[in-house]
Amino acid sequence: MEVAETIVSVRSLVGAARRRGKKVGLVPTMGALHVGHVSLIEAAVKDCDFVVVSIFVNPTQFGPGEDLEKYPKPFEADLDICVRAGVDVIFAPAPEQMYPVENFTWVTVEKLTEPLCGRGRPTHFRGVTTVCTKLFNIVGPDVAYFGQKDAQQAIVVKRMAADLNMPLEIVVCPTVREPSGLAVSSRNQYLSDQEKEDATNIHKSLEECRRMIGGGVAQAGQIIAGMRAILEEVPSIEIEYVSIVDTESLESVEEISGRVLIAVAVRIGPARLIDNILVDAGE
Numbered sequence: 001m002e003v004a005e006t007i008v009s010v011r012s013l014v015g016a017a018r019r020r021g022k023k024v025g026l027v028p029t030m031g032a033l034h035v036g037h038v039s040l041i042e043a044a045v046k047d048c049d050f051v052v053v054s055i056f057v058n059p060t061q062f063g064p065g066e067d068l069e070k071y072p073k074p075f076e077a078d079l080d081i082c083v084r085a086g087v088d089v090i091f092a093p094a095p096e097q098m099y100p101v102e103n104f105t106w107v108t109v110e111k112l113t114e115p116l117c118g119r120g121r122p123t124h125f126r127g128v129t130t131v132c133t134k135l136f137n138i139v140g141p142d143v144a145y146f147g148q149k150d151a152q153q154a155i156v157v158k159r160m161a162a163d164l165n166m167p168l169e170i171v172v173c174p175t176v177r178e179p180s181g182l183a184v185s186s187r188n189q190y191l192s193d194q195e196k197e198d199a200t201n202i203h204k205s206l207e208e209c210r211r212m213i214g215g216g217v218a219q220a221g222q223i224i225a226g227m228r229a230i231l232e233e234v235p236s237i238e239i240e241y242v243s244i245v246d247t248e249s250l251e252s253v254e255e256i257s258g259r260v261l262i263a264v265a266v267r268i269g270p271a272r273l274i275d276n277i278l279v280d281a282g283e
Ligand code: AMP
Pocket: 028, 029, 030, 031, 035, 036, 037, 039, 040, 145, 146, 147, 148, 149, 150, 173, 174, 175, 176, 177, 183, 184, 185, 186
């Protein structure tokens, strides 16, 4: 496995692989790798001949007062995980590599970035779509892998790639959870044992939603009230949003009939946590 810290070096490694006819997969991450990231890497290793994992804590997707400075950076552990998973190249640029001068050029996806996380993090998705575009231009992958855990991000990036005719496929992999149901996240490290226990109510609220829809409840308002009641059982949970939205437009759904995305964002102690499930009322 090679570690490339510069754009020139990653381009040269990928270029050589491409000349040998290899199919190139990219897994964009911010590091602090865990089993969720590994599931994406495994999918890439399975589908592709040459796998690049980018590790870059992208400053432009963090807002003022967010956790940019304290974001975990266990680089040696990340290297071990990537070696064991069969990664060919880690692309780990310094911020100055990616943003050598003040950035004047942004990629923004309209509408889809307004609801859900876009409301509380108004510049977040602009940072995500811009850095993904840069990574796609630098690496030139045939396929890029994203997690369902960040459902809105996956939908936004898919739409960006389609709208801008980017020559790659976006694959979305299922959310990996702890046995408790808690979605695995680098930010779970910020939680105490008690807060981790409290955080399992996020998944419980989503499962209650699945149960209600399965039982024939169609009124989103009623379901959201049931979910909020489960989250409010835990005093340490501060709800940012509980939403039931259309899986393509991300617009709120009042009366559930087909497939919907149920998404939750909460704050627990020092961490902001998000989770979601897809439910098909027609099934
Ligand atoms: P991050 O390092 O948090 O930016 O995440 C990098 C990629 O891993 C994103 O596409 C995430 O959606 C994905 N990811 C993070 N956590 C999980 C998880 N628990 N299950 C599946 N994918 C995940």
